[in-house]
Amino acid sequence: MNNKINMMSMDSDVTRCPLSGAAKAITMIDGAMMLVIGTEECTYYTKASLEMKGLGDNCFSVVLNKNDITFGCTETVTDAVYELLSEYKPKSLFLITTCVVEIIGDDFTHLANEVSVKYNIPVKVIQTNHYSGKDGEYGMDLVLNASKEMGLDINKFDSMSNTNRLGGGRIKNSNLSQEELFQMLKKKSGGRISDDEIRRKIQQKMGGRI
Amino acid sequence: MALTRFLPTPSDRMGILWSLLQIKDAIILEYGTSGTTAYAMKTFGMMGMETNRVFTTGLDENAVVMGNTDKLEKKIIELDNKFAPKVIFVMASSVSSVIGSDIKGICNYIQNEVSAKIVVFTQGGFNGDYSSGIETCNTDLVSNFATNKYNVEECYNILGVSAMDNYSKNTVISIEKLLANHFNLTKNAVLFFETDLGKIETMSKSKINIVISYEGLKAAEILKTRFGTPYVYGFPIGKKATDEWLNKISKEINKEYNSDNIHTTRIESQNVVIYANYDVALSIRKYMEDMGCNIQDVICTHKIKNKDGIRYISNEKEKINLFKSLKNSIVYADSCFLNFVSNDNRKIDISNQGPIFANEIFER
Numbered sequence A: 001m002n003n004k005i006n007m008m009s010m011d012s013d014v015t016r017c018p019l020s021g022a023a024k025a026i027t028m029i030d031g032a033m034m035l036v037i038g039t040e041e042c043t044y045y046t047k048a049s050l051e052m053k054g055l056g057d058n059c060f061s062v063v064l065n066k067n068d069i070t071f072g073c074t075e076t077v078t079d080a081v082y083e084l085l086s087e088y089k090p091k092s093l094f095l096i097t098t099c100v101v102e103i104i105g106d107d108f109t110h111l112a113n114e115v116s117v118k119y120n121i122p123v124k125v126i127q128t129n130h131y132s133g134k135d136g137e138y139g140m141d142l143v144l145n146a147s148k149e150m151g152l153d154i155n156k157f158d159s160m161s162n163t164n165r166l167g168g169g170r171i172k173n174s175n176l177s178q179e180e181l182f183q184m185l186k187k188k189s190g191g192r193i194s195d196d197e198i199r200r201k202i203q204q205k206m207g208g209r210i
Numbered sequence B: 001m002a003l004t005r006f007l008p009t010p011s012d013r014m015g016i017l018w019s020l021l022q023i024k025d026a027i028i029l030e031y032g033t034s035g036t037t038a039y040a041m042k043t044f045g046m047m048g049m050e051t052n053r054v055f056t057t058g059l060d061e062n063a064v065v066m067g068n069t070d071k072l073e074k075k076i077i078e079l080d081n082k083f084a085p086k087v088i089f090v091m092a093s094s095v096s097s098v099i100g101s102d103i104k105g106i107c108n109y110i111q112n113e114v115s116a117k118i119v120v121f122t123q124g125g126f127n128g129d130y131s132s133g134i135e136t137c138n139t140d141l142v143s144n145f146a147t148n149k150y151n152v153e154e155c156y157n158i159l160g161v162s163a164m165d166n167y168s169k170n171t172v173i174s175i176e177k178l179l180a181n182h183f184n185l186t187k188n189a190v191l192f193f194e195t196d197l198g199k200i201e202t203m204s205k206s207k208i209n210i211v212i213s214y215e216g217l218k219a220a221e222i223l224k225t226r227f228g229t230p231y232v233y234g235f236p237i238g239k240k241a242t243d244e245w246l247n248k249i250s251k252e253i254n255k256e257y258n259s260d261n262i263h264t265t266r267i268e269s270q271n272v273v274i275y276a277n278y279d280v281a282l283s284i285r286k287y288m289e290d291m292g293c294n295i296q297d298v299i300c301t302h303k304i305k306n307k308d309g310i311r312y313i314s315n316e317k318e319k320i321n322l323f324k325s326l327k328n329s330i331v332y333a334d335s336c337f338l339n340f341v342s343n344d345n346r347k348i349d350i351s352n353q354g355p356i357f358a359n360e361i362f363e364r
Helices: A004-010 A018-026 A040-052 A066-071 A074-088 A099-104 A109-119 A136-150 A168-173 A178-189 A195-205 B012-020 B034-046 B061-066 B070-083 B094-099 B103-113 B130-145 B168-183 B197-201 B214-227 B239-253 B278-290 B316-324
Strands: A032-038 A059-063 A092-097 A123-127 B027-031 B054-056 B087-092 B117-121 B155-159 B186-191 B208-211 B231-233 B271-276 B294-300 B329-333 B346-349
Touching: A018 A032, A018 A040, A018 A092, A018 A136, A018 B034, A032 A040, A032 A074, A032 A099, A040 A059, A040 B012, A040 B034, A059 A074, A074 A092, A074 A109, A092 A109, A092 A136, A099 B094, A109 A123, A123 A136, A178 A195, B012 B034, B012 B087, B012 B130, B027 B070, B034 B054, B061 B094, B070 B087, B070 B103, B087 B103, B103 B117, B117 B130, B130 B186, B130 B197, B130 B214, B155 B168, B155 B214, B168 B186, B168 B239, B186 B197, B208 B214, B208 B239, B214 B231, B231 B239, B239 B278, B271 B278, B278 B294, B294 B316
Parallel strands: A032 A059, A032 A092, A092 A123, B027 B054, B027 B087, B087 B117, B155 B186, B155 B208, B208 B231, B271 B294, B271 B329, B329 B346
Antiparallel strands: none
16 A cells, blocks of 8 residues: 555656645745635645644635636635735735636736735735646746745745755755855754855755756 | 635535545545645645545646546556555546536446446535535445445444544544443444445444434434434533433443433533534533533534524634624634633633543533
8 A cells, every 4th residue: 555655656747736836935935925816625735734834824815615716706806805915914915826716717917916006015926727737846936036026035044944945855956056055054054064064965965066 | 804814614525535535445536636636645644644545637738628538537547457446536626626527427437447446526625615525425435335234243333523623533532432331332434534445334234323423414314224223413522411322322222321420510600602513512512501501602613504503604704803702701612713712711722622522621
């Protein structure tokens, strides 16, 4: 029975959902909040997985019902966005749309622009429909690129859980310079590993690329 | 008022999924995007469930736009060849429900090509909440698998257990201890908590079915009609209720039971507010009424038609305002909403400890 998990992971087309990547990336941005728009499952799993890491405070959701899916969910989402903005006053807001929203084709760009002007904060729509073949990394990239556009600071040096995009095996694929990686890992190690050791580890992980 | 601040009420599909995950030899195949499965498995894995029996077909744009179902057919055949399971549970997803894939039809014609029995759950998460999912799972599995008559043995089944309740394990262990001590009965199938298909198939050998929530009632009725197995329904809380419950069981199985002489402590003129799932709320209400308390409000955590004076509030803000307004009451709720209750109330968190037969937390 134990080898059954391999069947799932062996398949080349099995990837993590862009929603999980996007949610992780938003937790790295100071004062940013996210509004996940989707079914009970998408919203529940996102909130639950972030809460288990102690990062769930800035995650809110709009749960779509049959009526929203049949007749469109713009009205419901608009209500929720205004409720969130007036009650929690975030520094920036990300509206994350999921598979079902993308299938029914509701677009919240206009709403994002409207509330952005009204509340004077950056608001961005992030589309995380997984059936288009993208993965978790793609979701992260969407948020990180959007945050660059919006002029937000990404608190990558303080986020030392696995929400850190550069942690673990991803060093190999990161496009940061050696010095940036060194600074990040130095902070992450909290002085427990010597500078030389950190540099050696970077060399090792990057497979002699630098 | 559409904003959800906390964990949303899980859907019917989630209820089915976590029930099926409790069947040790079941293979589950999801017809949906791989992200949904991966995300669900990650979350359930973190909650301590064994998740290596779940597979996904994956859905791409071709399947969503053109309705291509080749992947589903291929995966069913692949799973059948690789593991030769007794049964493959095929589950729809929200995406396959929205695009309107005819999963039942596909599974019907592919059934002839595989040796495993295919059981389809078409719920995509839009037909109610977890409670209806658990009910469907109880009913469908009993209808499909508990079909053969066996000789009656000294054992019992438990129905209507929700694996996601933190106190489900405590509840099952408490029942096990009580029935072993008083009637010398052993446990057979538990729908759904750490069970297997073999036990579900032999449910008819049990002397009695213990139904601890209304989600298991329909399944118990099926077993009663099919094999004549009696059932006892209820989720007793407190010594008195447990005693009554054991009495009912003894009558059904014709075994002797000596009732204890129980005196209930009375705490008159206290207001009580209860926020719990239907059966737990009913039991706490009865328990507190026996103590002479005044029941102010009973709210259900899942959708339910207004019955027995228990209501469901879908709006989160309304619930928060209700809890904020409480004064000088005993409040039974989960930790999430107890945070909004002021300190002049007596707060009792039932999310982690669980109101079970052992009744320690209620009789302190």
